[in-house]
Amino acid sequence: MNECIFCNIVAGTAPSHIVHEDDAHVAFLSIFPNTEAVTVVIPKQHHGSYVVDVPDSVSDALLSFAKKVAKKIDTAYEDVDRCAFVFEGFGVDHLHIKLFPLHGTTSDTWRERKSDVDKYFEFYEGHISSHDHKRADDATLAQIAERIRKAP
Ligand SMILES: [Zn+2]
Numbered sequence: 001m002n003e004c005i006f007c008n009i010v011a012g013t014a015p016s017h018i019v020h021e022d023d024a025h026v027a028f029l030s031i032f033p034n035t036e037a038v039t040v041v042i043p044k045q046h047h048g049s050y051v052v053d054v055p056d057s058v059s060d061a062l063l064s065f066a067k068k069v070a071k072k073i074d075t076a077y078e079d080v081d082r083c084a085f086v087f088e089g090f091g092v093d094h095l096h097i098k099l100f101p102l103h104g105t106t107s108d109t110w111r112e113r114k115s116d117v118d119k120y121f122e123f124y125e126g127h128i129s130s131h132d133h134k135r136a137d138d139a140t141l142a143q144i145a146e147r148i149r150k151a152p
Contacts, residue, residue, distance in 0.1 A: 006094035010044045020072060025065040030098065037073055039083075039099040041066040049089025049096065058095070066097045073101050081105035088128060 008014035009028060016028040019039060030038040043062050047054045063085075070083040084100040105113070115131035 004046060004092070004094050006040075006042050006092055006096065007046050010042070020065075020069045022065060025062060027066070027069040027099075035101060035103055037077065037080075037101045039069060039073060039101075040096050041069055041099060042094060042096045047095040049093045051087040051089070051095065054095055062095065062097060066099060070099050073099060077101060077103065079103050079106050081107065084130065086128065090124070090126065 009016040020027040117131040
């Protein structure tokens with residue numbers, strides 16, 4: 001058995017709940033979902049988990065496949081209008097996108113949705129969140145922008 005669990009899923013040597021597949025990709029349910037139908041989308045070929053480091057052809061094809069999977073999830077659940085796409089990669093070092101169905105988002109028109117979570121991350125804690133925190137001051141933001149612009 002390969003030590004990469006996702007390669008084992010592709011090989012069929014590890015069990016999985018596959019929801020969609022093509023020649024080069026497979027989508028399966030997370031077995032540790034924090035909401036119903038969290039889905040993991042991977043290329044069948046092994047690549048490291050940081051999307052920035054893989055060839056564009058690999059990440060572009062993966063995203064295209066993931067969009068089809070997300071549409072299937074949106075269609076399968078009446079209360080899901082869209083899925084969040086997360087490239088994180090610290091659980092398994094095999095390139096993947098986690099699709100998080102955003103339950104309770106169905107509506108005929110777009111509307112703003114806010115969170116009351118009040119948390120600022122000094123360090124990565126093994127998960128990410130998309131909530132807004134307090135308004136940052138512009139002097140600090142200017143320094144950060146300058147730092148990133150100057151980076152090679
Ligand atoms: Zn792998």
